Amino acid sequence: MTTTRRSFLQAGMAAGTAAVALGAGLLVPGQVLAAWPKKAFTAKSIDDALSALVGSPKTTASKDVKVDAPDIAENGAVVSVSVTTTVPNAESISILVPANMNPLTASYVLSAQSDGFITGRIKMRKTSDVIAVVKANGKLLTAKKAVKVTLGGCGG
Amino acid sequence: MAKKKMKIRAWVDGGKTTVKAIIFHPMETGLRKDKSTGKKIPAKYITEVKCEHNGKEVLTCLWGPGVSKNPFISFRFKGAKKGDTLKISWVDNTGANGAGEAKIK
Numbered sequence: 001m002t003t004t005r006r007s008f009l010q011a012g013m014a015a016g017t018a019a020v021a022l023g024a025g026l027l028v029p030g031q032v033l034a035a036w037p038k039k040a041f042t043a044k045s046i047d048d049a050l051s052a053l054v055g056s057p058k059t060t061a062s063k064d065v066k067v068d069a070p071d072i073a074e075n076g077a078v079v080s081v082s083v084t085t086t087v088p089n090a091e092s093i094s095i096l097v098p099a100n101m102n103p104l105t106a107s108y109v110l111s112a113q114s115d116g117f118i119t120g121r122i123k124m125r126k127t128s129d130v131i132a133v134v135k136a137n138g139k140l141l142t143a144k145k146a147v148k149v150t151l152g153g154c155g156g
Numbered sequence: 157m158a159k160k161k162m163k164i165r166a167w168v169d170g171g172k173t174t175v176k177a178i179i180f181h182p183m184e185t186g187l188r189k190d191k192s193t194g195k196k197i198p199a200k201y202i203t204e205v206k207c208e209h210n211g212k213e214v215l216t217c218l219w220g221p222g223v224s225k226n227p228f229i230s231f232r233f234k235g236a237k238k239g240d241t242l243k244i245s246w247v248d249n250t251g252a253n254g255a256g257e258a259k260i261k
Contacts, residue, residue: 101187104220106220113209119228
């Protein structure tokens with residue numbers, strides 16, 4: 001009998017850890033949701049995220065896009081952000097936070113019926129800009145707002 | 157599972173419908189650690205939310221882990237009447253899903 005109580009326990013624990021890793025890492029939504037742009041959401045830079053999401057990293061600053069967020073966010077886990085745009089035929093509104101691990105936070109696909117307005121709550125790791133990108137008529141219009149974060153909200 | 161997982165309010169004002177909704181969801185990023193065990197908490201976050209007015213899609217939200225816990229969402233759209241139904245359904249990265257309906261006031 002070479003299986004001591006100790007080695008038996010260790011083997012059991014290793015198997016358990018592997019099972020957890022499998023559950024966390026491999027259950028990606030790729031197969032479940034074809035529409036969800038995984039590449040864009042896992043991109044580490046804004047350019048990569050935008051290329052994967054809307055096809056181009058080229059954006060133009062515009063007065064027709066407005067980002068409404070607090071100047072100082074006490075709790076980075078809940079930062080209320082509103083994006084308003086007056087551009088006609090806006091197709092989508094995306095919210096990016098450059099300081100986060102994955103800058104692309106949320107993307108809202110609008111329909112013909114929608115107004116160019118969206119409010120949501122996002123997490124922010126640290127003080128950073130909040131960038132809104134509006135896709136309309138084949139162009140990417142942006143606006144940003146600096147938000148000071150007192151307490152980071154992305155785990156850790 | 158009988159706990160209510162979503163709150164939706166929708167109303168018409170001057171031809172436009174405003175919708176406010178909260179979905180109750182942990183929105184774990186997968187980066188946070190459990191303080192007592194030191195193990196990472198597996199990611200669980202909503203990836204897609206569909207908002208439908210009388211069966212027609214008015215807004216699709218694509219979310220990453222950077223959206224806050226118990227996500228709140230507010231948007232406006234045209235063309236709805238009082239008494240119409242607004243349906244919101246979501247799916248998360250583990251395949252869990254949920255839906256809620258509300259009458260537009």
